[in-house]
Amino acid sequence: MHAPIFSLEVFPPKRNTTVGTIYDTLDGLESLHPDFISVTYGTGRYADRTATARICATIRGEYAIPTVAHLTSQYADQVAVDEALDMFECAGVKALLLLRGDRTDGKEPLGVYQHACDLITYVHEARPDFLIMAACYPETHPEALSVEEDIRHLKEKVDAGAGHLISQLFYDNSDFMNFVGRARAAGIDVPIEAGIMPITRAGQVRHMSETCGSCIPPAVTRLLEKWGNKPKSLCEAGIVYASQQISDLVSQGVDGIHLYSMNHPVVTRRIWNNVQSLFEEAL
Ligand code: FAD
Numbered sequence: 001m002h003a004p005i006f007s008l009e010v011f012p013p014k015r016n017t018t019v020g021t022i023y024d025t026l027d028g029l030e031s032l033h034p035d036f037i038s039v040t041y042g043t044g045r046y047a048d049r050t051a052t053a054r055i056c057a058t059i060r061g062e063y064a065i066p067t068v069a070h071l072t073s074q075y076a077d078q079v080a081v082d083e084a085l086d087m088f089e090c091a092g093v094k095a096l097l098l099l100r101g102d103r104t105d106g107k108e109p110l111g112v113y114q115h116a117c118d119l120i121t122y123v124h125e126a127r128p129d130f131l132i133m134a135a136c137y138p139e140t141h142p143e144a145l146s147v148e149e150d151i152r153h154l155k156e157k158v159d160a161g162a163g164h165l166i167s168q169l170f171y172d173n174s175d176f177m178n179f180v181g182r183a184r185a186a187g188i189d190v191p192i193e194a195g196i197m198p199i200t201r202a203g204q205v206r207h208m209s210e211t212c213g214s215c216i217p218p219a220v221t222r223l224l225e226k227w228g229n230k231p232k233s234l235c236e237a238g239i240v241y242a243s244q245q246i247s248d249l250v251s252q253g254v255d256g257i258h259l260y261s262m263n264h265p266v267v268t269r270r271i272w273n274n275v276q277s278l279f280e281e282a283l
């Protein structure tokens with residue numbers, strides 16, 4: 001039996017933050033020895049297209065941790081994709097999480113790689129050396145016409161070359177386990193990591209619920225009602241909630257846990273300290 005995969009996600013420092021803050025984040029995450037750290041790719045107006053590759057090079061070169069570079073499709077043409085792939089190759093990146101990307105207000109998609117599947121097909125053929133990952137949605141993508149359609153499009157991504165899936169955040173483990181059941185029934189047999197985002201602020205939960213369509217179960221509503229006005233207590237309760245989610249998922253035999261670190265090394269480390277032994281026991 002294999003221990004579940006344990007991976008982390010970081011994002012490039014925001015525009016009004018010092019670039020060096022990423023070192024603080026990585027210094028704090030290094031001792032967790034994750035299987036990989038993935039680095040998001042910005043599509044916003046001010047996003048720096050080179051940041052993901054540079055941070056991946058740092059993670060691999062200075063921290064000796066494998067990395068996964070995110071790359072988004074909808075605002076890219078083939079030249080831009082090739083440039084990004086070259087950058088990732090130079091940075092020593094071996095695996096890519098290929099996505100459509102979030103919509104940027106007022107910016108029209110180019111239509112070259114309309115869906116993640118289009119980008120996966122291109123990269124799989126043009127650069128077969130990259131391991132390809134893709135995103136999946138336990139509660140169904142908010143734009144999907146139906147649960148069945150979403151699973152059908154997910155299968156297309158796997159058939160096009162995605163060998164590993166990472167899920168959107170969710171707060172109710174039964175949503176994830178039911179989704180895995182649907183995916184397996186549809187013939188999707190690649191590893192599916194569960195995406196866990198610790199609750200650190202009340203606003204963050206509401207924002208994610210609005211943008212990602214993630215349901216807020218009664219247990220999280222109670223937590224927000226109780227601690228919503230006490231940020232430190234809410235964060236403590238969020239650490240306990242995420243740790244319990246992970247413990248339960250590992251006990252149910254999930255393929256892996258992808259922890260959205262939100263560049264908060266202290267919160268991430270506390271959660272890992274709570275659950276680390278379960279990963280070792282699962283061996
Ligand atoms: P797709 O797979 O293209 O799916 C999007 C929608 O289109 C779904 O409803 C799907 O059912 C539908 N669809 C798919 N194919 C077809 C088709 N052929 N015909 C009709 N409909 C179709 N965003 C960023 O900008 N940067 C990041 O770094 C980033 N990282 C992420 C990491 C993870 C783990 C996750 C879960 C999400 C991440 N996102 C990121 C957000 C992601 O870009 C959004 O969720 C986006 O809305 C969908 O991306 P996708 O790759 O899943 O899209």
